[in-house]
Amino acid sequence: MISCSPELVDRSVGEFRACGRGLSECVVYWLANQAAPDQVAEVVHPVHAASALGYAIDDGWLTTFSLDLADRLLTTVAQAHTHPGACVEHSATDDEFVLVPSPGFVSIVVPDFARDFRRSRCGIHVLESSGRWRRDREAVAW
Amino acid sequence: MVETTDPTVDAKRPKPPATFEVKVTYNGIEKKLTVTEDEPVSTVLSDAIKLFTITEAQHLLALFDRHGTEITNETQTVEGAGLKKNDRLVLRQSAVKGG
Numbered sequence: 001m002i003s004c005s006p007e008l009v010d011r012s013v014g015e016f017r018a019c020g021r022g023l024s025e026c027v028v029y030w031l032a033n034q035a036a037p038d039q040v041a042e043v044v045h046p047v048h049a050a051s052a053l054g055y056a057i058d059d060g061w062l063t064t065f066s067l068d069l070a071d072r073l074l075t076t077v078a079q080a081h082t083h084p085g086a087c088v089e090h091s092a093t094d095d096e097f098v099l100v101p102s103p104g105f106v107s108i109v110v111p112d113f114a115r116d117f118r119r120s121r122c123g124i125h126v127l128e129s130s131g132r133w134r135r136d137r138e139a140v141a142w
Numbered sequence: 143m144v145e146t147t148d149p150t151v152d153a154k155r156p157k158p159p160a161t162f163e164v165k166v167t168y169n170g171i172e173k174k175l176t177v178t179e180d181e182p183v184s185t186v187l188s189d190a191i192k193l194f195t196i197t198e199a200q201h202l203l204a205l206f207d208r209h210g211t212e213i214t215n216e217t218q219t220v221e222g223a224g225l226k227k228n229d230r231l232v233l234r235q236s237a238v239k240g241g
Contacts, residue, residue, distance in 0.1 A: 095241045
């Protein structure tokens with residue numbers, strides 16, 4: 001289970017609303033110190049392209065981000081991204097093109113572009129060692 | 143009998159390919175990987191994947207140099223790709239997206 005403070009959750013929602021403006025998808029990454037990977041320490045809003053139906057992370061940003069994580073001894077433990085409607089299931093694209101394709105990685109899907117954010121409406125997915133994603137509300141304490 | 147080395151013979155013997163360490167980072171974790179200058183980049187990639195015991199989406203993973211350039215020609219050798227001792231490489235998905 002990873003824990004995320006209300007402040008960082010609010011920051012994530014703020015990014016969704018400021019970036020997506022209720023019209024396009026947005027994504028944030030939750031980072032933790034490598035020495036304490038269960039506690040989210042930072043929220044990062046990546047450089048990305050987006051539309052009402054998806055997002056794509058900027059390639060150059062990804063490399064800089066990766067090196068920065070190593071320099072600062074951080075690691076990405078979760079991603080959270082918005083969907084346009086009420087559906088919070090993982091799409092095939094969500095499944096395959098996740099930032100960290102490693103067991104234990106958490107992916108949160110927020111409905112309605114986060115216009116009316118409620119934790120209970122989000123989908124929380126965890127990547128298993130089998131390569132499948134399972135829904136697990138207990139994976140995040142927030 | 144005293145053995146002597148023949149410098150002309152020694153000069154003709156091919157030098158073994160150089161090995162050196164590079165640093166590979168994946169999701170913030172950095173590890174050292176020993177590479178050989180004549181091995182293909184595809185071997186470096188597969189060794190890096192094993193180093194981090196990544197079992198999923200392996201076909202989407204690629205190596206990038208610190209400038210963000212993807213090392214795409216996997217048939218190139220380490221030497222041909224210009225990799226040097228202590229180079230930092232990033233192992234990550236070629237594309238990250240959702241929707």
